[in-house]
Amino acid sequence: MVELKNVDVYYKEGDVEALNDVNLRINDGEFVFIVGSSGAGKSTLLKLLTRERTPTNGRVFVNGYNLSKLREWKIPKFRRSIGMIFQDFRLIPNLTVYENVAFVLRVTDRSRRFIRQRVPYVLNLVRLTEKARAYPSQLSGGEQQRVAIARAFASDPGLIIADEPTGNIDPELSYEIVELLKDINKCGTTVLMVTHEHDLVKYFGGRIISLKKGSVDFDDYIGGNNEE
């Protein structure tokens, strides 16, 4: 579960109020699109949810952690309970596809046996079994993002946060990526996807949270075109 209560974020540098009295609640198992123009506060919201920063005022709860009061040494443990997907994929270039996915499991100190079982499973889920030995530079943008999705899902987190995951790939592949995230969501994982691609949002529908000038401008469900 994700919950923000009366959250303000104020950047001293530049004298900017990035978020202003934001209240949100996202229940377990939901799939939510977060939209908004540049400067609306999307990046700040993600930084709060990944505990890259703390709010100036208010409280942030993610997966049972009160991030406003979370001690530095507990951050790694918290981050293991979420999966992150980035617009620029952020795969480690000198590791193979298999190693990139296995890497997150090593970080969480999983056994070698578990890694040997889990990595092929998630690579199969994103249909990249054949590319297990390839390096990121040998993959297309869409394939790299699928590896990033596999990596985010490998540790079976309760929440996946996708920061514009379709921003660096061909438009026709964007739908495939969102489909993949939807499939993961069906397994019970909460998915929070930040995007500025309105066509995608209209196509898939569901809960949409729109940010505008640091505040929640719209938070409701819409029907998707794919349901027609």
Place this chain on the structure above:
Amino acid sequence: MRSSNFSYLVKQGVVSVWHNRVMSFASFCILMVSLLLIGLAVLISIDIGIIIGNIEDTNEILVFVDESVSAAELSYISEIISSYKDEFVDRVVYISPEEALASEREWYGENFFVLFDSIGENPMPSTYIVSLWDITKINEAVSRFEEIDGVISVSAPFDFAEILIAIRNTFAVIGLAILIALLIVCLVIIYNTTRSSVFARRMQISIMKHVGATNAFIRIPFFIEGMFIGILAGVASWGLTKLAYESVVSVFEEDIMLLQIFGISNVVVFDDIMWLALAANCLAGALLGAIGTVMSMGKHLKV
């Protein structure tokens, strides 16, 4: 942490030496030169200590005894002087008046010695030549010897002793300062060299932080990498130190004049401390490499 994951991280550290080979080579060269300079500085300061010690050993106090003193009293004086062995006395040698006269005769030559013969009787007193193992206590030694019954005077080269003490203390301070300065310079250079290497891998560090890696987990491969380069540099600098040091010592050994001036015959023989030097070089290299690398990561770990 599981041993399998730890061994994976160790392997990653070693592999990344090759992946970042240009920066690794730069770090290796800087560490090697720094360790060479540190090694030579240490060896030279030890040698200077030994040389000064050799000169100190030739620094003797002369204790002159009254001619009326009996053989039993002479033996008593010898016992008292020797009783200070724990405090400052190293060696005590007795020179009888006859031996002293013979020595003078040898020194001045027969022609000049006619003057002594004209006096008739032997003018030389019984003498104890005392060398000290701690030259800083020369004043104390002289005053103690003067208090002994039967001693008529004590002669000591105070000025020479003071100069030696000052030289030794100055070299000790300079040697320590050079060592500390070299270590700091070495750390700063390693820090700057590895910082660009770490900067190139900041994305990797950021990914590790986002997937929940602890700082310790992230540091391990970098730590191993720095240590590995440091050990290689330690071995290489050890070989270079041996070559450079032995070349310098051989120059002194070939020149009899320098040998006599500096009393260099007792300096450190590299082969005697070969394994100790290798271990010290590897340890210093590993520590400098690892600390320099880990220090340069600080900012990137704050994600």
